[in-house]
Amino acid sequence: MNPSADIADHPARILIVDDERPNRLLLEVMLAPEGFLLFTAASGEEAIAMVALQSPDLILLDVMMSGMDGYQVAKRIKDNPATKQIPIIMITAQDDRDAMMRGLAAGAEDFLAKPVHRGELRMRVRNLLRLKAYGDHFDKYSQVLEGEVGSRTADLVESNREKRYMRLLQTVADEALRAPEAPIQARLRELLELILGAMDALSAALVLYEPQTERLITAASAGVAIEEVERLTTSIGLSKVPTVDGEIEPIEVAVNDSLRHAGIRSLQGIRLPPHHRLLGMLYVGLRDERPLTTRELRRLETLGDRLTLHLDNAKLYTDLRQQVEELGIERDLRERFVSILAHDLRGPLSAAKMSSELMIRRTEPLDGRRDLAVRIERNLDRMDRMIRDLLDVSRVRAGQRLPLRLDHCDLGAVAEEVIEDLSATHGHRFELAKGEVVRGIWSHDELHRALCNLGTNAVKYGVSDRPITTRVERTPGGARASVHNFGNPIPPEKRARLFDLYSRLREGSGTGWGLGLALVRACAEAHGGEAAIGESSEDAGTTFTIDLPSDSRPFQQAARSA
Numbered sequence: 001m002n003p004s005a006d007i008a009d010h011p012a013r014i015l016i017v018d019d020e021r022p023n024r025l026l027l028e029v030m031l032a033p034e035g036f037l038l039f040t041a042a043s044g045e046e047a048i049a050m051v052a053l054q055s056p057d058l059i060l061l062d063v064m065m066s067g068m069d070g071y072q073v074a075k076r077i078k079d080n081p082a083t084k085q086i087p088i089i090m091i092t093a094q095d096d097r098d099a100m101m102r103g104l105a106a107g108a109e110d111f112l113a114k115p116v117h118r119g120e121l122r123m124r125v126r127n128l129l130r131l132k133a134y135g136d137h138f139d140k141y142s143q144v145l146e147g148e149v150g151s152r153t154a155d156l157v158e159s160n161r162e163k164r165y166m167r168l169l170q171t172v173a174d175e176a177l178r179a180p181e182a183p184i185q186a187r188l189r190e191l192l193e194l195i196l197g198a199m200d201a202l203s204a205a206l207v208l209y210e211p212q213t214e215r216l217i218t219a220a221s222a223g224v225a226i227e228e229v230e231r232l233t234t235s236i237g238l239s240k241v242p243t244v245d246g247e248i249e250p251i252e253v254a255v256n257d258s259l260r261h262a263g264i265r266s267l268q269g270i271r272l273p274p275h276h277r278l279l280g281m282l283y284v285g286l287r288d289e290r291p292l293t294t295r296e297l298r299r300l301e302t303l304g305d306r307l308t309l310h311l312d313n314a315k316l317y318t319d320l321r322q323q324v325e326e327l328g329i330e331r332d333l334r335e336r337f338v339s340i341l342a343h344d345l346r347g348p349l350s351a352a353k354m355s356s357e358l359m360i361r362r363t364e365p366l367d368g369r370r371d372l373a374v375r376i377e378r379n380l381d382r383m384d385r386m387i388r389d390l391l392d393v394s395r396v397r398a399g400q401r402l403p404l405r406l407d408h409c410d411l412g413a414v415a416e417e418v419i420e421d422l423s424a425t426h427g428h429r430f431e432l433a434k435g436e437v438v439r440g441i442w443s444h445d446e447l448h449r450a451l452c453n454l455g456t457n458a459v460k461y462g463v464s465d466r467p468i469t470t471r472v473e474r475t476p477g478g479a480r481a482s483v484h485n486f487g488n489p490i491p492p493e494k495r496a497r498l499f500d501l502y503s504r505l506r507e508g509s510g511t512g513w514g515l516g517l518a519l520v521r522a523c524a525e526a527h528g529g530e531a532a533i534g535e536s537s538e539d540a541g542t543t544f545t546i547d548l549p550s551d552s553r554p555f556q557q558a559a560r561s562a
Contacts, residue, residue, distance in 0.1 A: 014059075030122070091114060092113060202286065228269065266288060266291075268286070269281050282300065411438040431468070431469045440550045458544075517544075520544070
């Protein structure tokens with residue numbers, strides 16, 4: 001910007017003050033060709049009133065006037081802070097030093113002696129207008145600089161304040177990680193206390209949601225009326241919070257009488273920047289009924305983003321700790337499993353070895369040696385089944401389905417074989433309830449193993465003086481096989497993980513491998529079916545079920561394609 005009277009953004013306004021009309025007209029004639037806006041006043045009092053209404057850019061002021069003379073007018077204008085910057089040229093017939101000194105004392109910038117010369121008048125007017133333009137420019141520039149300095153100072157104060165609260169948030173978050181056993185609500189409340197201080201708010205609330213389903217996870221609040229604030233903020237679903245072109249828009253919650261009584265006049269919140277483990281809303285209750293300023297909104301977004309980042313890290317840390325604990329449990333389970341496995345495999349191996357040594361040493365007839373060979377075969381079959389179970393467990397752990405050899409199969413005949421085998425080992429406690437013949441395309445061997453595992457499980461955990469009943473029946477979707485026993489019911493909290501690998505070892509109950517029910521479920525799912533606990537109560541007993549489709553070939557083909 002180059003301020004100049006010649007190129008000003010508006011024509012200069014010049015006020016001519018003289019109590020004699022001819023003198024006013026003469027000055028107007030001299031200045032009119034310059035394009036100025038000319039105004040006249042016939043007295044000092046009129047000039048003062050006109051200046052108060054609208055300040056001119058320059059005043060031509062006669063000294064000798066009736067009433068208020070030029071010196072008095074100049075002094076009044078210069079004593080007023082609103083008009084003291086207006087340049088004044090005093091016109092006088094007195095060409096002496098005393099008159100000039102009185103004019104300077106009154107505040108005049110220049111003098112002209114009568115009769116006024118046109119060229120001199122134009123030069124002095126233009127010079128003073130140019131000086132005033134420069135003065136106005138630098139005044140405005142100084143105001144801009146002062147505003148920028150004030151804004152920068154406020155930004156610096158705000159930045160330092162935010163940094164201080166960021167450090168406090170970091171400190172609280174670090175302490176929470178070092179003491180993960182502290183309740184999550186206590187940690188959240190401590191973080192929200194910092195938000196209260198940073199926002200100079202009466203109340204603050206944080207509502208966290210699960211990212212995939214936007215299901216409410218938890219909510220916490222701090223400050224006044226926390227129960228009511230928490231109730232209001234959790235009633236607003238995350239989907240109701242508006243977003244415009246990806247920008248976060250504040251949401252205002254209607255303030256009820258309960259909050260007003262607590263001093264809260266405005267309750268506002270923002271949707272926090274999403275992280276991969278958490279979504280959240282952060283609310284603050286203010287003393288005044290007003291929207292958040294741009295600075296406050298920015299501060300709240302910054303603090304909220306850092307807050308969710310710390311919470312996200314805390315959740316990650318908690319998840320990692322849980323995984324480490326689970327890995328430790330898994331390691332202990334495997335060690336116990338290997339110990340039990342070695343013990344169980346040693347039994348049939350020792351029996352087979354002893355029988356083979358007897359065959360070598362003894363010279364009895366062929367029939368006697370055949371009995372020993374049968375015993376060896378039985379123990380080797382038992383070891384083979386164990387090894388097969390281990391291989392299938394490896395498939396299950398790898399997320400694969402069991403491979404099946406499918407053929408036409410009679411489910412009732414499979415159940416009869418299982419009962420015959422179990423009765424030879426555990427006595428005649430087993431019953432079969434079946435009506436019509438139930439056939440389908442299934443794996444005879446896998447179903448035999450699954451029902452045998454269910455029967456063995458019933459022997460282990462059922463009462464010894466009550467029967468174990470296997471039932472085979474048709475269903476609208478295919479077939480169902482169930483095994484029922486009487487005994488202690490299974491608590492509801494244990495049912496969900498009962499079909500998991502090593503479930504019995506995990507609970508510390510039983511001495512088996514903990515694979516039987518897991519293999520039952522694997523068998524059912526490989527057929528395209530489902531294994532479940534039908535019912536379990538003290539009076540009715542416990543029932544395990546296997547539901548199968550009529551034809552399992554499509555499920556095996558899909559598994560092979562996958």
